[in-house]
Amino acid sequence: MAQLVDDVLLLIFNELRDDISTLHSCILVNTMWCHIAIPLLWKHFSSLFENPYNFEPELRKKLYNVISHFLPNNPGDPLPQYDIQLPLNRITKKLSFEYMSFFTRITTIWIEDMSDFLINNEVEDSKYKKKILEKEIYRLIINRCKNTKYFHWNTKKKLYKYSNAECFFSKLNFFLFNFKINFANSKTLHKLSGICKDITNLEIVDCNEDAPGLVSFIETQKNLQSLSLYFIDNEKVEYNKLKKIIKKKAATLKKFTLQPVTLISPRIVLSLENIQYLTLDNDGDLYERGWRKWTKYLGMASFPHLKYLETAYLPNNIICLIIENSGGHILEIYIRFPLHSDSNNYQSQNKNLILAISNNCPKLINLTMEVGHKNLRKMKGIFSNCMQLEKLFLTTDSNVSPNGDKFLVLMSKMLSTTLKEFSFGDKFNFSLEGLRTFFENWKSENRSPFKFIHHYDDGMVYLWTSDHDIIVGNYKNEGVIR
Template sequence: MSKIDNDVLLIIFDELKNDNGTLFTCALVNRQWCKMAIPILWKDPIKNQQFNEQLLDIIKYSLPYESKKLLLSHGIDITSNLQLRKKPLFDYIKYCKYLRFNKINEYANLMTKSIKETDYFLIKREIFKFYISKCSSIKFLDLNFTERYYQLSHDDLMKYQLLKFPGAINCFSELMELHCDSNIDSSIFYGFAEICKFIQKIYIYQLYDNPGLIELIKVQKNLKKFKYTASKFIKYKINEFTGIGKALEKNSETLLHFKALDDLYGNCFIPGVFSKFKNLEKLILFRLCYCFQQYEFEEQLSFTSFPKLKVIHIQDASIYTVKKIIEKTDGNLIKIAIYDIEYKKDYDNKPFQDLIQSIYKNCPNLKFLRLEIKDEILEDFEKLLITCNQLEGLVIESCRWKMYNNYNIKNLLLLLAKSSPINLFKFKFYYYWDFDQISLNLFFENWRGRKPLKFYMVGTDKFLSIFENYKNEGIIERYEDIEDIYFKCFEW
């Protein structure tokens, strides 16, 4: 067997980084392949939910003698049930690039039968000290906790003083992604702000204006993605995240993705902050109806231009706001997902028509669309299908004001079979469409000769024989019964 250059192997194995099974098989081929595959396999050995007993044994075996001696002096023998009897072939821990506080927390609790909190703390401290001394450049850090360990873990973070362990600067200075909870003591964030200047992704849970977190965001030089959920601990206060908003303004040139998720507690960013994000490519805003300043917030959004925007997911916004955002995107939108659009029950069809017109007049490159459809606007919807000829996937909702009077799907299916662009073959139908055998058969017959369908709807079990028949004939590639999953609406 001829030898493959290491650089080539590295490129190949990096493509397989999410396929541990194949990578493990490659590691068994020969010594060269093993040396190249192991560092990739061990970048994130605890990313999966299932318990990794091998990792637990390696941590126990590899802990420095000083740590084991310290633990023994407190009556903690972590090697008593050690399965690993020989020295590992590799210094595996040094390859880790992902550090997940909650996972380490769980593994530490499995190392002893003691019920003393002080014992858990000592074990966790020694594991973190070990990781920080071994890992030269952690890329991903997750400081979130499960509810079970929530308060204890927050207290532990203060006690550990991770950034004071030997090697901390070397370990965290190249951090690229941070997941955290803003209820962590601000001194910890201030510490990371001194070391970490090039974080590209920050995901925050339980967001509020933590001064240390504000400083950490402010000092970043290449922040590209920011995602947050609101804090349930301030649900009785009006919190505009003024400090966080101002810190993000400092990153307005580099910020490409902004996601505000599950804001059930009436919090929002100061309305003016979005006018600074001229380079945004992805904007996701959920539950605007819970925002204390929804009117001011939507008004600012309607005035703001996002010329580079490619993806928008928005929930509970008015038709007018959504329309205005779309009109100021310079034709770059490729994904639009509109959820629970706000309108009055007695609205006429004009707002819907205006929205559809804004899409087909301003989105020539559109590939995926989620939209609420009424029978009365199918003529305008047909213009959208004809004009947006790059469409690949449609997620179609029935009008929710008639959710208790199911829509007949016949006219929509006839239109889709007649006017869908050649690239369009992925469909999802949400909520209260009234499918029937005749309409489905007619649609699938009219689809003959086109790219096989991916057809998802609620209630496929009622029409299994139809779906199986057309799947066997090659007209359907895949069908599935679905539930509404917001973040996966464009996954087929």
């Protein structure tokens, strides 16, 4: 019975894992609640501290204070040996938990922040002492963080040389590596390829060379399921080795992210038949070469298992090919910043994209896209065929502010009762009466309340006024809007 209670509490607390204040209250109830909630709370801390600079100094101080208590501090240890005195609130009794074992995610960013935070620049030899402190923190992590699965390597330090490093890194599943910041990047990855062999999710940031070490590291992974490659501006590099290893590993890949798209050969898409999550970002409109080749290879490609598609700075016709060659299982589509190289051709391509979605995505749940001002009525096809649509976020091209009232009428007549959220960007022009009529129609059909969210920048406030806000507020009070 006691075990049953523990298991039930664990399930409940796990649902509260993102609510720090509630979890903190749970640990104060009694010893049993405390022992169940503490690991979840610290696991959440470890994920939050991927970017510690988002948090107030007081919170960082408390976390770093606890970690510091695990650092060796006997007379013969490095910290006292180099006269490194940390500003700690000393805890005299033994800590109740092995907190370091609760860290499931480690990023080298907070380690650097911790050394900067605890050693003031005005301290004598502060730069050297920070290096010593960092070494001790890394040694502590590698020896005591036994449940770490995610590691963000953003340092030049050769961490693979630490004692027990092989045991620590061999247990990782998620690995993010900043290629540019590591002065011996290829060599480091080559060394790690002999240690890390069970990485399922790999993210390489700021890649700027077709490095043998990177290829070796990817090749070593036995069950690589997610690969994200973020290149930096170096159009002269031919990523031939990377292209070959991606093709070789494609059988197990379920998720693939590429940015910028046109810096690597489009031949890789022919091997991505098992992809479920695909993100293609061309990093602004800086890289416009190669779309003819992408059109050619996407025309031959097939994505029968695709469920999630996200694009940025891609032409509409390229996105069309991906959707048309999917297997009808796409659940989420996020199309951001489509290219506008030719305004007349854009309207036609945008119309084709709407048709591609309506004809090939019957299971669609979430849709974010830009709709040309001439094509709003074409959304009727998506409303008719995508009967499971729950979230809709629309923007429109920047040249014209379309009459949104007609679109609201179309929504109220055609859109399925499954809708839970409708968001729209600036440029949509809704009259007060058109907005009121839309909400009245929704209410008269006894449809479920939904979120109604507008995104207007400061330059377009004349399209959305305080009177619009009053109407939305009234219908929110009536329960039409959540």
